[in-house]
Every structure is written in C-alpha cells, then in structure tokens.
Amino acid sequence: MAAKTFPIEAGHIMMFARSVGDDNKVYYDEDHAKGTEAGGIIAPPTFVQSSAQFDPDYFLRPKVGQPWFGSGKNPTGVDRSAGDGGRGGGGGGGGLHAEQHYEYHRHIKPGDVLTATTKPGKTWEREGRRSGKLVFSESVTEYRDQNGELVITARGVGVRTERPVDQKQEA
Amino acid sequence: MALKASNLKVGETHTARVVDDLKRTQIVQYAGASGDYNPLHTDEVFTTQVAGYPSVFAHGMLTMGMTGKMITDYVGDARLKKYGVRFTSQVFPGDTLDASATLKEIKDEGGEKVAVFDVSTVNQNGVQVLSGYAEARVDP
Numbered sequence: 286m287a288a289k290t291f292p293i294e295a296g297h298i299m300m301f302a303r304s305v306g307d308d309n310k311v312y313y314d315e316d317h318a319k320g321t322e323a324g325g326i327i328a329p330p331t332f333v334q335s336s337a338q339f340d341p342d343y344f345l346r347p348k349v350g351q352p353w354f355g356s357g358k359n360p361t362g363v364d365r366s367a368g369d370g371g372r373g374g375g376g377g378g379g380g381l382h383a384e385q386h387y388e389y390h391r392h393i394k395p396g397d398v399l400t401a402t403t404k405p406g407k408t409w410e411r412e413g414r415r416s417g418k419l420v421f422s423e424s425v426t427e428y429r430d431q432n433g434e435l436v437i438t439a440r441g442v443g444v445r446t447e448r449p450v451d452q453k454q455e456a
Numbered sequence: 457m458a459l460k461a462s463n464l465k466v467g468e469t470h471t472a473r474v475v476d477d478l479k480r481t482q483i484v485q486y487a488g489a490s491g492d493y494n495p496l497h498t499d500e501v502f503t504t505q506v507a508g509y510p511s512v513f514a515h516g517m518l519t520m521g522m523t524g525k526m527i528t529d530y531v532g533d534a535r536l537k538k539y540g541v542r543f544t545s546q547v548f549p550g551d552t553l554d555a556s557a558t559l560k561e562i563k564d565e566g567g568e569k570v571a572v573f574d575v576s577t578v579n580q581n582g583v584q585v586l587s588g589y590a591e592a593r594v595d596p
Contacts, residue, residue, distance in 0.1 A: 300488070306475055331524050346491060356505075360505040386539075
C-alpha cells in the first residue's frame with residue numbers, strides 16, 4: 286500500500302474497532318484511555334490495513350469515472366472480453382490474502398501522521414489441493430511517523446489462485 | 457489487568473468467541489472502515505455469478521482483526537509487540553469463530569519479559585480459519 290500521507294484520526298479508529306467487533310474503550314473513549322497503560326486512545330493491532338483509504342490508486346475502491354468490476358445492472362461492471370475482468374477476483378479465481386504479519390515498534394495514536402513505503406518481496410509457487418496452481422507474492426510496508434521514526438513494519442503475502450477455492454472443508 | 461510471567465504456564469490456552477453468526481452487515485462495516493471494497497466481500501451477485509464462490513466471504517483481515525481482540529483483551533492495551541497470521545480457510549456469513557492463544561514460551565528481550573503465543577481461530581465445524589503467533593510484553 287502506498288499511502289503518501291496516512292493521518293491517524295480518532296473517528297476512523299472508532300469505526301475500525303467497531304467493524305472488527307472490538308468494544309474496548311481504549312479505541313474511542315479518551316477519558317477512559319488516559320487512565321490505561323496506553324495513556325490515551327490507540328489504534329487496534331490491524332488498523333494500518335486501512336491506510337488503503339489514503340492510497341489514491343488503491344485498486345479495490347471504486348473511482349469516479351472509471352469502470353468498477355462489481356455488480357450494477359449486470360453481475361459485473363466491466364467487459365470481461367476486453368481483458369479487464371480479472372482484477373481482485375475474476376471468474377477463474379483471482380487474488381486472495383494469504384498471510385499478514387505486523388511488528389509494533391510503538392502503538393499509533395490519533396494525531397500521528399504516517400507515511401507508508403512498500404517494497405516487493407519474494408514470489409513463489411506451489412500446487413494447491415483446493416484451487417490449482419498458487420502464485421504467492423510478498424510485500425513489506427514500513428510505516429513511519431511524522432518524526433521519521435519507524436512505528437510499524439508490515440509484511441503481507443497475497444496469492445493468486447488458478448480457480449476458486451473448493452469449498453469442501455476438512456476439519 | 458496485565459499478565460504476569462510468574463502466573464503463566466507454557467501450554468496454557470486462553471480462548472474467546474470473537475463472532476457469533478457473522479453478519480453480512482459486519483463485513484460491510486469492515487469494508488467501509490478498512491477501505492477494501494473488493495466485491496467478493498459484499499456483492500453477492502458478483503461473487504456467485506462472476507467469481508464462482510457460493511457466497512460473499514469475509515476479508516481475511518476481518519478475521520485477523522477479530523482474533524486481535526481476543527489477544528489484546530488477554531494481554532492488555534499497548535502490550536502487543538508482534539502479531540502475524542496465515543489465512544487457512546475462508547470465513548463466510550453465518551460462521552461462529554473461537555480464537556485462542558496458547559503460551560509457547562516466555563523470553564527475555566531488552567530487559568523485558570515477552571510472552572510468545574501460538575494463535576489459532578476455528579469455525580463452528582472445527583475448521584481452522586487462521587493460524588499464527590503473537591508476542592506481547594508481560595509483567596515479571
């Protein structure tokens with residue numbers, strides 16, 4: 286994710302915590318949060334994922350004046366024969382999130398302004414049992430604060446599958 | 457509130473239910489907050505008719521976020537040092553998830569005690585949907 290500027294905002298943290306079903310007051314109630322070890326509102330552990338909101342080019346967000354592959358009048362808003370239908374989840378399977386890792390150098394709080402820098406990592410392939418050939422690719426994102434200090438290191442792995450994942454589950 | 461190394465036993469497991477009967481609306485909330493609007497998560501028409509899945513399914517990061525609540529409720533606010541996961545199965549609307557942290561070891565790191573946990577989340581059928589680890593600072 287390439288957010289040039291990722292402002293950490295209290296309202297955004299509150300909405301994010303609600304969306305993951307986390308009602309811990311340290312994520313929305315400043316008076317409560319002051320009395321905790323956090324010393325004030327902090328963001329939940331996976332919050333930096335929402336830096337996508339501040340990436341102008343993030344491809345999984347509809348953009349004004351551009352085709353969107355979700356449904357409207359038709360099941361998909363793009364002409365698949367034009368070869369633009371596979372982004373994010375084409376008929377053959379598409380991209381899924383395989384792994385995510387975070388290292389916290391400090392806990393971020395409202396008022397911080399982060400900068401994210403992403404570098405590609407390794408890529409590898411293997412044959413999957415439930416979805417054909419799997420192509421994995423890794424990326425490492427460093428989030429730095431307004432003082433240039435590294436606050437979170439994130440490593441993500443995405444996978445593209447040859448076909449949709451077979452739903453026969455084995456316990 | 458905070459965990460104490462002297463009270464923890466290797467192999468001990470803490471478990472919490474992190475969602476009961478996952479609603480499509482919660483997946484929509486996560487899409488809106490995170491900014492990941494991939495139709496695979498919220499658009500049933502696209503997901504069934506174009507992508508070929510039986511229904512919309514949760515963002516992997518929603519499962520990681522919900523599992524994160526189990527961890528931070530257990531270890532305390534602002535204590536987490538590392539948290540990483542692999543997504544091992546998809547999570548669908550209607551799923552009920554139980555997340556657990558099992559103490560693997562307590563190590564000394566820069567003058568602090570750090571607890572290392574294996575993390576696992578399973579659905580109502582006992583299928584693991586997430587597997588990972590977490591490291592958190594604990595009191596001596």
